[in-house]
Amino acid sequence: EVQLVQSGAEVKKPGESLKISCKGSGYSFTSYWIGWVRQMPGKGLEWMGIIYPGDSDTRYSPSFQGQVTISADKSISTAYLQWSSLKASDTAMYYCARLGGVVVVPAAPYDYWGQGTLVTVSS
């Protein structure tokens, strides 16, 4: 059974750093792109970026380029999303999701999703 299990909720102060995780199981982790999606409170879904764990090829949305870092450790089948300096506007639910199909280019829908990690940034 394919599963993506995300790390737990975080409460941080502005300026702090944070790294959240997404552990994949039940499939070949290195063969599928993994993406991160932001959902701000009461708002829609935003595509942040994706990574191919097999070779760490990473693509970012221009809206998030330079604001976050996406990485993966294929030895433990885990993808990460990190911030070096959080802002209050980073308060949101963050989902990881797998792109369906073994594809070389990231042109596929998200077929499996993690349960979400709620990040709250407040002074």
Next chain:
Amino acid sequence: DIQMTQSPSSLSASVGDRVTITCRASQGISNSLAWYQQKPGKAPKLLLYAASRLESGVPSRFSGSGSGTDYTLTISSLQPEDFATYYCQQYYSTPGTFGQGTKLEIK
């Protein structure tokens, strides 16, 4: 980036109704279009991909159509569990932009 415009943003309907949600891309996306359902407090769930292909396990009352820049999601006979928010997403190119969502509420 390709912009996805979804309409309506909200919709009230009754059990048994047929409803249609539309999604327009700012350029052609060659049927690289997915539809997701999201219920409160839950992760989105893939319903359809390639504009009209039903994901495994999704009821056949959900269907999709379209080509080029214009796509639709149709629910043939609404069930109580279908009241949720629906999103389209293009995956023709990165970033794989989402529509702004359609909240389907009980009338």
